[in-house]
Amino acid sequence: MFQKILVAIDNSAIGQHVFDEALTLTQQIGGKLMLLHVLDPFDERSPSSIAFQTNTLYPTFQAEAMNYYMGQWEVLKKEGIEFLRLFYEQAIAKGVATEFSQNFGEPGRVICELARNWQADLIIVGRRGRRGLSELFLGSVSNYVLHHAPCSVLTVQGPLAAQ
Numbered sequence: 291m292f293q294k295i296l297v298a299i300d301n302s303a304i305g306q307h308v309f310d311e312a313l314t315l316t317q318q319i320g321g322k323l324m325l326l327h328v329l330d331p332f333d334e335r336s337p338s339s340i341a342f343q344t345n346t347l348y349p350t351f352q353a354e355a356m357n358y359y360m361g362q363w364e365v366l367k368k369e370g371i372e373f374l375r376l377f378y379e380q381a382i383a384k385g386v387a388t389e390f391s392q393n394f395g396e397p398g399r400v401i402c403e404l405a406r407n408w409q410a411d412l413i414i415v416g417r418r419g420r421r422g423l424s425e426l427f428l429g430s431v432s433n434y435v436l437h438h439a440p441c442s443v444l445t446v447q448g449p450l451a452a453q
Contacts, residue, residue, distance in 0.1 A: 298328065298435075405441055
């Protein structure tokens with residue numbers, strides 16, 4: 291049966307729903323929970339890569355832009371750790387053995403890699419309901435995980451997106 295459950299979450303309504311489902315299941319089976327948040331460089335909330343554009347005429351502007359860019363990443367990292375801690379504390383309060391990790395990279399690959407390294411028995415991931423062109427252009431983390439995971443995968447459906 292499932293003993294080690296990896297749950298990929300973000301700071302959104304669907305993230306809360308995915309966590310709630312994972313916590314309930316983990317409590318019922320007496321398993322361990324690993325909470326994962328992935329900082330995706332291509333996410334809409336990620337800082338713009340404008341800081342990496344070369345500007346040889348104004349080198350001080352380049353340095354200021356880079357400092358701003360790095361500062362924005364630090365804010366996102368802190369926000370991620372804060373909401374992971376909140377979920378962690380909720381799980382611990384319910385008596386569930388829990389760990390958490392925040393990683394950087396392409397979410398689907400990071401989820402599968404951590405599942406492999408942590409030897410997860412089950413991955414729980416949210417599904418936003420993208421279809422058609424939006425899935426083609428924006429991608430689907432849940433679809434990637436379903437096809438590349440080293441273990442079983444449970445998808446939790448969020449509200450269906452307008453098409």
